Amino acid sequence: MKLEGQVALVTGASRGLGLEVARALGAGGASIGAIARAGSELDGAVAALGKRAMAAAADVTSAAAVDAAVKQVAEQWGRLDIVVLNAGTWQGAPIAETSEAMWDGLIDLNLKGAFLALRAAIPYLVRGGRGTVIGIDSLGGWVGQPGSAAYAASKWGLRGLLESAALELKPQRVRVSIVSPHNINSAGRAIAPGSPERDQNLEPGDIASLVAWICGAPDHVSVGNVTIWPLAAGLRGR
Numbered sequence: 001m002k003l004e005g006q007v008a009l010v011t012g013a014s015r016g017l018g019l020e021v022a023r024a025l026g027a028g029g030a031s032i033g034a035i036a037r038a039g040s041e042l043d044g045a046v047a048a049l050g051k052r053a054m055a056a057a058a059d060v061t062s063a064a065a066v067d068a069a070v071k072q073v074a075e076q077w078g079r080l081d082i083v084v085l086n087a088g089t090w091q092g093a094p095i096a097e098t099s100e101a102m103w104d105g106l107i108d109l110n111l112k113g114a115f116l117a118l119r120a121a122i123p124y125l126v127r128g129g130r131g132t133v134i135g136i137d138s139l140g141g142w143v144g145q146p147g148s149a150a151y152a153a154s155k156w157g158l159r160g161l162l163e164s165a166a167l168e169l170k171p172q173r174v175r176v177s178i179v180s181p182h183n184i185n186s187a188g189r190a191i192a193p194g195s196p197e198r199d200q201n202l203e204p205g206d207i208a209s210l211v212a213w214i215c216g217a218p219d220h221v222s223v224g225n226v227t228i229w230p231l232a233a234g235l236r237g238r
Contacts, residue, residue, distance in 0.1 A: 001027075001028050001029030002028055002029065002215075002216035003025060003028035003029040003030040003082075003212070003215060003216055004028075004029030004030075005029070006029070006030045006031070006079075006081035006082060006215075007030065007031045007032075007033065007073065007074070007077045007079050007080050007081050007082070008022070008025045008030040008031070008032055008033065008081065008082035008083070008084065008215070009032075009033040009035060009056075009070060009073050009080060009082065009083050009084070009117070009121060010022045010025070010032060010033070010034055010035065010084045010086055011035045011036070011060050011084065011085055011086050011087035011113065011114075011117050012035070012036055012060070012086040012087030012088065013032070013034035013035060013036055013042075013045060013086070014034065014036035014037070014039075014041045014042040014044075014045045015036075015041060015045065016186050016188075016204055017086060017136065017184065017186065017204040017207060017208065018034075018036070018084075018086040018087065019034075019045050019048075019049075019204075020204035020205050020207070020208035021084050021086060021136075021204075021207070021208045021211050021212075022034055022045070022049055022053065023048075023049060023208065024205070024208035024209055024211065024212040025082065025084075025211070025212055025215060026049055026050065026052060026053060027212070028212050028215070028216055030052075030081075030082060030215075031052040031053070031054075031077050032049055032052060032053040032054070033053075033054055033056050033069075033070075033072070033073030033076070033080075034046050034049065034053060034054065034055055034056065035056045035057075035058050035060065035066075035069050035070075035073075035087070035117070036055075036057070036058075036087070037057065037058070037059055038055075038057035039057075042055050042057060043055060054072075054073065054076055056069035056070070056072045056073050057069065060087045060109065060113030060114075060116060060117060061108045061109060061112055061113050061116070062116075063116050066113075066116040066117055066120050067116075067120045069120075070117065070120035070121050070124070071120070074121075074124045079124070079128050080121060080124035080125060080128065080131070081125070081128060081130070081131050081132065082131065082132045082133075082134075082215050083117065083118065083121045083125070083131070083132070083133045083134070084133075084134045084136070084211060085113075085114040085117055085118060085133070085134065085135040085136065085158075085162075086136045087109060087110075087113050087114070087117075088109055088110040088113070088114075088136065088154075089105075089106070089109055089110065090148075090151050091105070091106060091150065091151060092147045092148045092150075092151060093147060093150070094146070094147055094149075095149045098149065098150050102150055103150045106150045106151055106153075106154045107150070107153070107154050107157070109154075110151070110154035110155060110157075110158060111154045111157040111158050111161070114135060114158055114161065114162075115161055118133065118161070118162075118165060121133070122169070122174075125169070125172070125174045126169075126172045126174065129172070129173060130173045130174065130219055131169075131172075131173070131174040131175070132174070132175055132176075132177070132214065132215050133162070133165065133169070133174065133175070133176045133177070134176075134177045134178070134179055134211055134214060134215070135158055135159075135161075135162040135176075135177070135178050135179070136179055136181070136207075136211075137155050137158050137159055137162075137178050137179065137180040138151075138155045138180055138181065138182070139180050139181070139182040139227060139229065140152045140155045141155030141156050141158060141159045141180060142156075142159070142180060142227070158178075159178060159180075159225075162176050162178050163176075163178070163225075166222075166224070170222075173219070175221075175222040175223070176222075177214050177222070177223045177224065177225075177226065178224070178225045178226065179207065179210060179211060179214070179226050179228065180225065180226065180227045180228070181202055181207050181227075181228050181229065182202070182227070182228070182229035182230075182233055183200060183201050183202055183229060183230050183233050184201070184202050184203075184204060184207065185201040185202065185203050185204070186204065188204075196232070199230055199231045199232035200230050200232045200233065201230055202228065202229065202230050206228070207228060210226065210228055214226070
């Protein structure tokens with residue numbers, strides 16, 4: 001198991017993609033610190049992940065809560081090796097109809113939440129002399145889209161944050177990767193194998209496998225920006 005003995009922190013780990021990422025890293029041998037809002041959903045996720053997982057309840061938009069949660073995870077196992085910045089959401093509206101509340105909510109969760117978790121984790125990663133940071137971005141962080149400006153702004157900001165972090169942390173042997181998925185079956189609906197819809201949707205596990213592969217790469221290997229989409233996503237070159 002390539003990640004045996006390593007400690008991974010995953011934000012937004014109580015459900016969906018975050019839970020699948022935590023599950024994939026745990027299957028690779030890592031111990032998991034699951035960060036999400038307190039509640040039965042987080043408790044159930046950690047119970048499903050098994051004895052090498054712990055809940056670190058926090059609202060990722062609160063600096064004090066994030067600092068405490070990251071410290072809790074690092075002190076539980078005496079180290080921190082992997083940070084997956086997954087917590088986020090999507091909301092859409094034309095710019096003229098985008099409320100200030102929608103804008104603030106997307107920027108706070110998708111961008112500020114990643115910044116706070118990364119900032120809190122850096123001292124522990126640097127202290128260990130190595131580490132991997134992965135941010136879950138989106139193709140919305142690369143290409144503008146009508147009706148999604150606030151979301152795109154948050155994800156473009158995340159890409160800028162992480163590309164800067166990659167340069168800052170490289171001398172400390174902390175590698176930073178960005179994974180940008182498109183068309184995720186986040187609702188978990190059943191899709192028949194071989195159906196046209198199957199070729200139009202990724203499963204959370206598809207992305208989680210990619211994240212685990214990046215984390216398990218040899219220490220001298222650094223993966224940059226990776227896009228992942230279903231075969232029939234309808235993307236066109238420009």
